[in-house]
Amino acid sequence: MSERLIAYLPLLASLMFASGILAPLLYKPFGKRLGLLLAVFPFLIFIVLLLLAPKLGSSSAIVTREFFSLAEGIDFSIRADGLSLTFGLMISGIGFFILLYSAFYMKKYERQGQFYLYLTLFMGAMTAMVFSDNLMALFIFWEITSITSFLLIGFDHHLEKPRQAALQSLLITALGGLTLLFAVILIGNIAGTYRISEIIDSGLKLGEHPQALLIFIFILIAVLTKSAQFPFHFWLPGAMQAPTPVSSYLHSATMVNAGIFLLLRVHPFIGDFYLWKGTLMVAGGITMFLGAFFSMGQTDLKRILAFTTISALGTMVMLIGIDTSHSIKAALVFFIVHAMYKGGLFMMAGIIDKSTGTRDITRLANLTRGLPLTTAATVLALISMAGLPPMLGFIGKELVYEAKVQLPGLSWLVLPLGVGANIMMVAISLTIFAELFYPSVRKQGVPFRHTEKEFPWYFPAGTIILAAAGLVLGLAPGLLDKIISNALLFSGNDDVRVKLSIWHGFNQVLLISVLTVVSGVVVFIFRHRVMPLISSLIRWFDRLFLPDVFAGAIKKYVEVAARSTERIQHGYHRFYLMTFFIVTMLLVAIQTFFSGMPVIETSGLSTLKLHILALLVVSSLAAVFAVFSGGRLTAIVAMGVVGYGVGLIYLFYGAVDLAITQFLAETILMVLFVMVMFKLPKFEKLSSRNSKLRDGIIALSAGAMVTLVVLNARFVNVFDPISSYYAAKSYVEAHGRNIVNVILVDFRALDTLGEITVLTLAAVGVYALFNIRVRQLKEKEKNQ
């Protein structure tokens, strides 16, 4: 039964991808209803998962065979355990509401087809990620979520801010993605498989492995970047530039929680690494506190929520870092809690934006009148966020406290941070409520443009139902017991007993809770003093802090790049040539150095005849003379001598054809030189003494290198060379006695064809170039 159910998952996910890709095309016929249509897919997935959940029990995972294999080791198969189900349910459930919500929210936007394309792809990738049983597949979907979220955040790309924010988030999350890739490859290399189920079943523990540090650092970077943890947290508030449906989806249940998911996924096999606890606790703790603290200083509703999101993520990371069964249980529950209230609150922000035209909490007031249902839902969500009964948030917070209290040794540090953060949460919840909904006479809010009645039912549905679900689960938390216990088992915990309840009796934890609430109320009462303080602090932070550091680093990098361009691509042609020769010589020199100086064998060489020696001397002298000659004509003549000398050498060694060609070509060249001589610019010495010296050294060493290499070359062929066969075959089969010619026109006719093509090309090139000049000259004459 469960096997059959799970078979629907890939089908649904691929349908989702397909419909996403088709979204731009579907937009034409369906128009505004496209969002409603697409919402069917996450809904179906949600139903399937919901049906699957009871089948799972508390200690079994369903792993399918791979149904599609990309390459050895990289295959797509489904792993459904408590962990993936927890995440999958949230992703598909909230995704469903988000699509409904967007159907109304996005209706005035252009390019809606693209929007749905990105959103559905993102949704599909997120779902596929949590259900992948293959680390490589997990990584692939992870990257797709980065890219699609970039496209979603930067959807309003004609504005500067969203563009900047999207770029920032992309570069940061892509960095994390690539380090994740590295970690995955390393893990796969050690484990011999990328399949998560095989790795877990084999009981592999990487903590003691020499590469554990590397793997852990890479995973850590991936998590910190994706989940917006300190010091990479700054991209998340920027990402609020996205359209509201995107923010509510990305920052409640998906995108940023991918890091949490990853940590839990790899916990079974690398959780025993000695840095795991400390690093995660520190990063998470700082993030938790900073996020909550900063949220008090904001006035934009979405930014407030963004900072509380950062804080919540920090809490989860820290809990995972504490690394006891209790803390991980707390993290899982807290994930559910957070996804539900945060999704609702973000959507609420969008609803308020739509109905009043602003999200500034200082300008909003008395919203209850126009938005009664939203108000009710928001109040529930805020209670959950503040961690008060009877919402699920209360249970989550209690568990968190419990985990912190029971932490051996470090609770003195962790607990105050956590309590501090929670005080802020209470305060901010109260603030939101008071500013937005509390019927006040003193504050005059902006008037409504639309009231709730004017919205279609599906617009506020998400906020309301999520809040209601939070209430139901808060009253009957036992519903979650099994699935969380299963998730605990597969994230590598020994103690998997889970019994959630809303009332734990009077204990230390409850005491702290009460203290928290009281302090929260105190902070709330003094908020008008506290908020400016915090916002000035934020401004101070902002000035020297990370977004600027990041932007500055990018700018600096581009500057450095531009400067190095000038240095490397300087435009001096002679230096390019010089580089070429010097590098070649260096390579040869290094090789000579390592393989020992070549022994030049003299035994195989024929004796040097006197007339050839004389020729060589004359040619060399002519070459030297050409270099040092004071005039152009003498240089040309000297070069001619060199050419004829080479021709003569050909002749003496029996290459008659070659010699004749060389002589004739040399003659024509001389004639050409003489012809253009008087048209050339004045003969001047432009090089300085030093550069001449330098060029001379390079030229001489290049010559020396070639000589050395040629002298060192030895004939290794033990067989007869082909030249003897040419001689033998030439007349018999090719009807010619002149071997050179026969080779040219018969044995190697293809070469010759190529050569004459090259010649033609060169000639046409010269012709074309000169023709431009001739035409210019003629025009000039005409003008005169």
Next chain:
Amino acid sequence: MDSLVPLFVIIPLGIAFIIPLIWQVTRGVFRFLPGAGMLAMAVLAFFMLFNLGGESIVYKVGGWEPVNNIPIGIHLVADPLSLMMLIIVNMIGLFAALFSIPYIDKYTGENYYYSLFSLMVAGMNGVVLTGDLFNMFVFLEVSVIASYSLVAFGSSRDELEASFKYQVLGGIASLMILFALAMTYWYTGTVNIADASEIIRSGTGTGTAIFIQLFLLTGFGLKAAMIPFHAWLPDAHSSAPSPVSAMLSGVLIKAIGAYAILRLFFSMFSLSIEIGYILIILSVLSMILGGILASGQWDYKRLLAYSSISQMGYVIMAAGIAMVVLVRGQDAGIAALAMAGGLFHMFNHSIIKGLLFLNAGAVEYATGTRNLKELGGLASVLPITSATSLGATFSIAGIPPFNGFFSKLIIIIAAVQARLYLLALIAVIMSIVTLAYFMKVQRHIFLDKVKSARFAKVREVPWLMSLPMVVMAIMCLVMSIMIIPGVRDTFLMDAVNALLSIK
């Protein structure tokens, strides 16, 4: 099937010679001739690849049978690797040729353009097909000299200067190559690659062979634009008309640079650790410096040109890893993996960079400029160009599920398995840098606001230009199937086996 092999040279040569002659008759039809020819050749190469089943054909030009197993004529060898290269060359050639039809309309001397274009393709086809060193040199010259002319085709001052630099450096490189070939002939007494390989590998004393390889490396390294021999490329590739840039960056530096290096170093010489390390060092330099230099550019096409240097680094690095692994005697499977990654990346980069240059061409065609600082907001007026370039951007930056991701992934996995962690790390980091500078392109050209009133009337390019872009963008996505086992065996692994002679 044997007699089909020379068609790859004869068809483009014939087209090149016939176009200027019959141009006056009907210009409209003959503009399609190069594209048609390349389509035919791409299909033919595809067909042969499928029917060969990993075997190779040796075609003896002029029917000169070897005497005592010593070849006396020129041999053309069609093995899976060269067929794969043929597919790349002719496919990108087809797209560029189609794109040229509207693009080149504004230039004079269209007939010469198509003629030169076909010659360049003929040269590249010859280089990848030939089994003969000197013949390789000849075809190399055919293609590079055609490319010199094409770079200067606009005949403005910059273009001529770029072409001149390209010619001088290219000429020096050709000289190096020729010298190395002469040395090889002296050393082995033959210019046939297969024959020379037998002699070199059976012979003792590799001292000379190493020197020959060094010369070949610098020569072909210059043609492949590896840093520090890259100086000509940014000028040449950005000055050429865009479809030509697409050919130069997309296939020319691969066919006459990287392919030649792979073919000669793996199939002809005995492998040596020195060459492996040199390849790795040069490739790492290329990757890093190419990436950094690309980031600093404000000229769209120059940026692309530098990016080509950086991306070719990946290909050469994969080759270097394969060589080091083989020489060290590690598992040959790792070498095969690295080489597969390298070849796959070469294939992908052809498509991606071809597409990107066509995008740049479309932008230039529509707006008249390619300065990043002037452009902006083109996404709404050039939707097709913008969408395809976004696809190419993700692909080249290695974002799944685009093809560029998988090729880089394979290279990185191979590097890790070969225990060359630093190389893997560099490859990963350069991916981010690639993403960063292509995001710069996206941001300044397609996103943002329209900065100048003169772009208000910009319209999407004609269909002959957008069609190749769309097809290539789809290929960026679809080529990912190349790593699915069944497909991979036919395309990649056969080529790898042909190169590493693993049976």
Next chain:
Amino acid sequence: MRNLILIKISKLYLVVMIIFSVFILLRGHNNPGGGFIGGIITSTGFIFYGIINGSERVKSLLRITTIELMGTGLMTGIVALIIPVFSGLEPFTGVWIESDLLASAGIHLGTPVLFDTGIYLVVTGVFLSIIISIMDVVKWN
């Protein structure tokens, strides 16, 4: 420069060179010579003629442009390489006219000779094209 004797000499020289180059071309298969050398020899004749009479006269003497000359040469070469296909052989194969009479005279006619002729035309065209272009620019006419 208009020196009547020089003009006559240049004409004579040109004719001699052309005849000599054709001779070199045809004997090339058995003795030193061939298309390359023949082409260069012809072009020296034209260059000499051009130096004395100017580039315009060379052009009018040639009747066809140098580009066309090269084109003709290339086409000749290709035709020579493709002819074997019509006698059922692979392209690039040499086809010879089997004739005892010619053979006894030491002359073999076949596609390689035709190909050589192609080379001859191309080389002539290449040199002339370059030289005439340069002459045009330096106004040697």
